[in-house]
Amino acid sequence: MATLATMEHKSGARSKARVERMRALVFRGPNQIGIESVPIPKPGYGEAVIRVTLTTICGTDVHILKGEYPVKPGLVIGHEPVGVIHELGPGVKDYAVGDRVLVGAITPCGQCEFCLSGKLSQCGGPIGGWKFGNTINGAQAEYLLVPNAQANLAKIPDELTDEQVVLLADIASTGFSASESAGVQFGDSVAIFAQGPIGLCATVGARLKGAGLVIAVESDPVRIAMSKRMGADVMIDYHKQDVTDAVRRLTRGRGVDVAIEALGMAQTFENAFGVLRPGGTLSSLGVYSGKLSIPLEPFAAGLGDHKIVTTLCPGGKERMRRLMELVRHSRVDLRPLLTHTFTLGDIESLRRIRQSEGWRAQSRDQALGYFAK
Numbered sequence: 001m002a003t004l005a006t007m008e009h010k011s012g013a014r015s016k017a018r019v020e021r022m023r024a025l026v027f028r029g030p031n032q033i034g035i036e037s038v039p040i041p042k043p044g045y046g047e048a049v050i051r052v053t054l055t056t057i058c059g060t061d062v063h064i065l066k067g068e069y070p071v072k073p074g075l076v077i078g079h080e081p082v083g084v085i086h087e088l089g090p091g092v093k094d095y096a097v098g099d100r101v102l103v104g105a106i107t108p109c110g111q112c113e114f115c116l117s118g119k120l121s122q123c124g125g126p127i128g129g130w131k132f133g134n135t136i137n138g139a140q141a142e143y144l145l146v147p148n149a150q151a152n153l154a155k156i157p158d159e160l161t162d163e164q165v166v167l168l169a170d171i172a173s174t175g176f177s178a179s180e181s182a183g184v185q186f187g188d189s190v191a192i193f194a195q196g197p198i199g200l201c202a203t204v205g206a207r208l209k210g211a212g213l214v215i216a217v218e219s220d221p222v223r224i225a226m227s228k229r230m231g232a233d234v235m236i237d238y239h240k241q242d243v244t245d246a247v248r249r250l251t252r253g254r255g256v257d258v259a260i261e262a263l264g265m266a267q268t269f270e271n272a273f274g275v276l277r278p279g280g281t282l283s284s285l286g287v288y289s290g291k292l293s294i295p296l297e298p299f300a301a302g303l304g305d306h307k308i309v310t311t312l313c314p315g316g317k318e319r320m321r322r323l324m325e326l327v328r329h330s331r332v333d334l335r336p337l338l339t340h341t342f343t344l345g346d347i348e349s350l351r352r353i354r355q356s357e358g359w360r361a362q363s364r365d366q367a368l369g370y371f372a373k
């Protein structure tokens with residue numbers, strides 16, 4: 001018996017010494033990415049490693065690729081993982097290897113002053129909750145190390161497919177949050193500026209929160225069609241009509257209760273502010289560069305009782321559980337937003353497909369497609 005134990009110990013030591021490897025999409029520098037063979041991560045205390053079964057490509061990844069959002073060369077990018085628990089580190093309770101899990105793009109620790117104040121996305125400091133594909137290796141890989149696993153592994157109900165939940169990690173969580181942060185009330189009028197994936201999810205979220213009138217501002221015909229399908233009541237094509245005039249007509253001259261900015265451009269921010277009623281709320285999802293200004297007239301010179309709220313994607317396992325409940329009980333179906341499917345190995349050719357389609361990133365979260373392993 002002792003010999004057997006020794007032998008087991010020896011073979012265990014040997015397998016530990018052999019580093020298993022996986023394929024991962026590595027950012028090498030601006031406009032340089034590639035699939036590389038890297039070690040499969042090993043979970044430390046409180047961590048887990050999942051085998052990724054499905055993820056997406058986010059507009060943020062495109063910003064990273066172009067060098068517009070700086071991350072360290074050598075980083076694995078991607079932040080929207082669905083997978084199966086491959087290995088659990090010590091200290092993670094109530095999970096088992098093989099459990100199917102959804103992990104939010106934002107992985108709060110659940111213990112710092114920001115988390116305990118309810119600001120999970122700002123875990124540890126500004127934007128600190130966003131770790132995957134930003135400050136630690138991300139999800140466009142065969143395996144992914146999940147930090148603070150106890151706070152972040154959300155078990156997927158058996159009846160839900162990977163496709164039904166993958167957008168909840170970031171795009172839907174962010175899009176829905178616009179109406180939550182604005183405190184949309186039953187019967188509110190809501191105008192959403194831009195209908196990329198985030199804007200489309202903001203449209204879905206406005207309806208979920210009980211908006212009476214959902215107005216979507218968009219010019220791309222494909223997105224206009226999708227926006228109607230996802231529940232917009234009225235479309236305004238800003239190439240064909242004046243948005244401010246159109247919104248005023250639709251709201252009998254008063255302006256909307258809530259305007260959602262889902263693009264991240266200064267002009268759109270100003271336009272969104274321009275359609276607010278007195279006391280209305282501008283809910284901003286965009287990621288901006290340069291300067292923002294507030295138009296003086298709709299701002300009522302500072303006397304209009306307006307609110308501006310911003311939201312970074314809400315994460316953590318309880319957020320994921322709640323969003324999956326919406327899908328499980330057929331309140332939302334985001335599968336129409338999944339337009340293309342690729343394998344991990346196809347990801348570089350996806351870049352070429354995107355270029356040939358003349359596709360360009362306008363907002364932070366214009367996922368064109370997603371890939372399965």
Ligand SMILES: [Zn+2]
Pocket residue numbers: 058059060079105170171364365
């Ligand atoms: Zn994203």
Ligand SMILES: [Zn+2]
Pocket residue numbers: 108109110111112113114115116122123124
């Ligand atoms: Zn925290």
